[in-house]
Amino acid sequence: MLLCAQRLARSRAHGLLWPHLSGGPGYCLHRDSRSSRIANLLHASTSAPLNQDFSPEIHRLATAQSQSNNYPTSHKTTVLTGDGEVQNPGEVKTTNTTTDQHDPVAHNSSNPSRTPRRPSAWSISKRATRKILHSQGVSPKLANSVTRRLNAQIRLRHKPLSSREVYLATVIQGNSLYSRELGLQQWRAAYKEIYLAKRYQPLRDAGKEILEKIRTECGGSFQETWHAMHRTEKASHWQRLAIWLLQHEPEKLPDFLIVTTECKDKPNFTMVYDCLRYLDNFHCDAWLKDWQSGNHNYQSLVETCLDPRDWPLVSLSQKAPRLYIRRAGHDAVVSALRIVKERSIRISAETALCFMWRFTELADVERALQALEFIPQTEGEGLKIDSDEVMRHCCKLLTLDTVQDGSAGRNFNILPRLLKMGVRPDRDMMNVVLSNAFKTGDPQLGTDILEFMKSHDHTFDAYTYTTLMKDAVSRGDRAKVDSLIHDIATKEELRENPYLASKIFHSHYIFTTKYMDADADPSRVFYAMLDLYNQLHDITPLKELLIIPPHYTPREGSNLPPSPIALYIMIATFFRCQNRFSNVQRIYGQFRQLVAQGHPLISPLAKTDHTYNEFLIALRSNPRGLGLCVQLVEDMLHSSSAKQKDKTPNHVKPSMRTWTILLSAFIFNRQPRAADKIKEMMAKHNVKYNDVTWNVIINGYANAQNIPQTAASIKAMEQQGFSIDPYTMKSLRYLRDPERLWVAIDELDEVAPAAAQAQAQDGQSAKIETASEPEPELSTEEQREKELDEGLGKLGSKMKPKL
Structure with a gap:
């Protein structure tokens, strides 16, 4: 039995060593001392009594073997210890580790039976941690826990740290309450x-x-x-x-x-x-x-x-930076990106895209492109540069693109830089580029982009046709619009697109209603637009607004709810075709009631000023509607300032266009005192005039033959940076005596310098009275220059013609 046990132990030891016997011819005849000791121990354990304990020796050898397998002993392995004198981050040094002296096999570097071992991970020494904590006024007793925590994070993340990063990571961890x-x-x-x-x-x-x-x-x-x-x-x-x-x-x-x-x-x-x-x-x-x-x-x-200076360098939860990026201000996000780059903080591709999205939202193109540069660094772990997520963010960034003239000609600013980073534009990106090209006002540039899309087999989608329709409508090219509508009608997937349907509906409004022909029948125009609306949307909201005549019998149409744009177009069409005061008053009362009730389709119209402006335009031609005009603007002011406790949307505040239309209503109806009251309301609400407002005011004074006020308005407009344009000259044609206007303007030109000079003299007198020291005497050259300036000023005033 003893012989069988010895053979069994010998065979087991031989089996354990068998995988290592492939080193070459004769290798099976060679065994190292450690293998022999294990075999002897196993042999002794089979022949010894069961109560004999050999565990200490086996445990020691097994521990030595596991340590030699788990921890490298290569002389070339570099471990960050920082055993040098550490006074600042730059003094943390790296030293080479030596082999474990307690490992009997580690010193046998010439032993060919030793298996390759995994390279060592970076680590931080306790001594370096203690010195860094001491330099920051933190208790050195925390060195054990801080070192153990950082080394565990480094091994888990496989991230080596530079000397400066060791210093920063130790300081951040040492300042934490829970180390x-x-x-x-x-x-x-x-x-x-x-x-x-x-x-x-x-x-x-x-x-x-x-x-x-x-x-x-x-x-x-x-x-x-x-x-x-x-x-x-x-x-x-x-x-x-x-x-x-x-x-x-x-x-x-x-x-x-x-x-x-x-x-x-x-x-x-x-x-x-x-x-x-x-x-x-x-x-x-x-x-x-x-x-x-x-x-x-x-x-x-x-x-x-969530200050970025406290972000952990090794184990940073990526959700925390993304919350910071979404909620922090522009300067703070810029600082966060700078700290990430300086400290080499590891961020994921999703965090880099969050940076890019935030800077795009803030219109910071340069830093959005800097954030995109992180994506190639994380391709092995996260998103690729040509992934759908990255392409969507690039599309959003391209909406900020502009055209600039360079040495090589006209070119975009953002698109070439994206191409240089390796981004290959797809159809969605080219749609944005096409839209940007038409926004420049250069039709040829848009045509070139369109031909590029055709040559690269990009299939046109709803976004492409929407861009083309928008450009054709803005240029008033009705033939192009009709051609695009014909192309859309031949494709089923485009005919049912709600955005395209809304754009087609808007184009009909522009060409048939907004710029209506003089010989067109307004009633026929309205019913034609109503029939087209019925084909696209549900007609119920128009019935609730009391726009549909009682005798109208709609054809079988669509049940899709209308968009706010479609409802606005029908309201504007109705008022431009039937603008009687009774109709406008009735519809506004119903509109006001539905908005107050929070109607799901009508109340969104109160979020913009477009619908309110259409009411004002329909009312301003009738003197009976002036009171309703004031009430409408007061409703906007009251509803926008009141706090909405329910889900009813807030009314928009009156815009500059709204105030201008209200002012023009009283000026056109020759009520100057009421117009002055409107100006006082505008001043109360800090409304500044634009060029259209000034032209309305000048038109009113010119119609009233008020020469002094007309001249004063022109001077005030010029002082605010607006110049006389064709609309201003058209208003001045109503003057019966235009020569008097230029005389008044010249008189104002003379009065202004005199007033300024008088004000300057008063200020100089005040300075002389309050001065504690006499004014220094001028030199001969300075006195001569002063007399020359005064002489030129008097000569200029004498040569000014008087009319």
């Missing part, structure tokens, strides 16, 4: 409960006292108490207070986070982000977006609590 993994684990467990189930977690007596200070005066007594507390006391109370506030009084949590993150001993970055994520998900729309506390709002709350 051990246990604190973060406890937080995650408690936060999971409150986030999912909102379970109650009681506070201790000391925590209740602190909670009362948070409730009463968070920025005063609580702030003083918290700053005076020891680090361990803060760590003991912070989690319980945060969890309790999350569940019971989340409105107090922002002030609590600001106070506890502004001091040096900060909560863990992950814990702070979890609190802000909870608030953002559940309370942003309710009250958080309008939250104010002292000098802080929600934007500054995010910028303070």
Whole structure:
């Protein structure tokens, strides 16, 4: 039996070594000393009594073998230790590690039986951590936990750190209240409960006292108490207070986070982000977006609590930067991108696209392109440069593209740079490029882009035809519009597109109603537009607005709800074809009532000024409608300033166009006093005139033959940077004596310098009276220059012609 046991042990040891016997001829005859010792131990264990313990020796050898397999012993492996004198980030050095002296096989470098080992991961020495913490005034006792935590994160992420990154990572981890993994684990467990189930977690007596200070005066007594507390006391109370506030009084949590993150001993970055994520998900729309506390709002709350300078360098949760990017201001997001690049913080492709989206939203093209440069660096782990997500963000960025003239001719600004990065434009991107080309006002450029799309077999979709229709309508090319409508009618997938249908409907309004022929029948035009509307949309909203005549019998049409644009077009068509005061008054009363009730299709019209402007245009030609015009603008002012407690949309405030139409209504009806009252209302609401407003005012004074006011208005318009245009000259034709206007303007030109000179003299006199020292005497040359300037001024005033 003993012989059988020995053979069994020998065969097992031989089987363990068999995979290593492929080193070459004769290799099976050679065994290392460690293999022989293991075989002897196994042999001894089979022949020894069962109660004999050989475990210490086996455990020691097994431990040595596992250490030699798990940890590299190569002499060329570099490990970051920082054993040098560390006074600043630049002094953290790297040294080469040596082999483990306790490993009997490690020194046998010539042994060919040793298997290749995995390269060593980067690590930080405890000595370097202790010196960095000491330089920052942090207790060196935290060196063990900080080093262990950072090394674990480095091994997990496989991210080597430079000397500066070691310094920054150590400082950030050392300033954290919870440097051990246990604190973060406890937080995650408690936060999971409150986030999912909102379970109650009681506070201790000391925590209740602190909670009362948070409730009463968070920025005063609580702030003083918290700053005076020891680090361990803060760590003991912070989690319980945060969890309790999350569940019971989340409105107090922002002030609590600001106070506890502004001091040096900060909560863990992950814990702070979890609190802000909870608030953002559940309370942003309710009250958080309008939250104010002292000098802080929600934007500054995010910028303070999720400061990029506190972002972990190794294990950064990517959701936290994305929340910061979405909610922070422009300067803060710019600073975040700069810190990410300087510290080489690892961000995912989704975070890079979030940067790109935010800068595109802020119209910061340069930094949006800088954010896009992160995508090729993460292709192995995330999105590729030609993925759908990246292409959508590029399409959005191209909407900001402009055309510039360079040495090589006219070219876009953003598109060539995207092509240089490796972006290959698809049809969607080319649609945006086509739209940008037509926006430049150069039809030839748009035609070139269109030919490029055809040559590359890009199939035209609804966006393409919408762009072409928009360009043709803006240029008044009715033949081109008819051709496009014919092409759309031949493709079924385009005929049913709601955006194209709305654009076709708008083109009919432009060519048949807005610029109606003088010999056209308004009634026939209205019913033609009504029939076309009936083919596209449901006619019920028009019936509710009392626009449909009682005798009209609609044909079988579509049941699709109309868009706000379609409803606006039909309202404008009705008023341009039948603008009797009684009709306008009746429809506005019904419109006002439906908006107040929150009608799902009618109330969105109150979000813009277009519909209100159509009411004013229909009313201003009738003196009976002036009162209703004022009431309409007052309704807009009252409804836009009132707080809506229900879901009814807010009315838009009167725009400059709205005020101008109202002013023109009183001027055209020759009521100058009422027009002056409108000007006072405009001044009260800080409404500044534009060129159209000034032309309306000048037209009114010219019609009234008020020469002084006409001249004063022209001078005021020029002082605000507007010049006389053809519309101004057209208004001046109503003057019976235009020569008097130029005389009045010349008189104003003479009065203005005199008034300015008098004002300057008064100011000089005041300076002379209040001066404590006499004015210094001028030199001979300076006195001569002063006399020359005065002489030129007198000569110019004498040579000015008098009319």
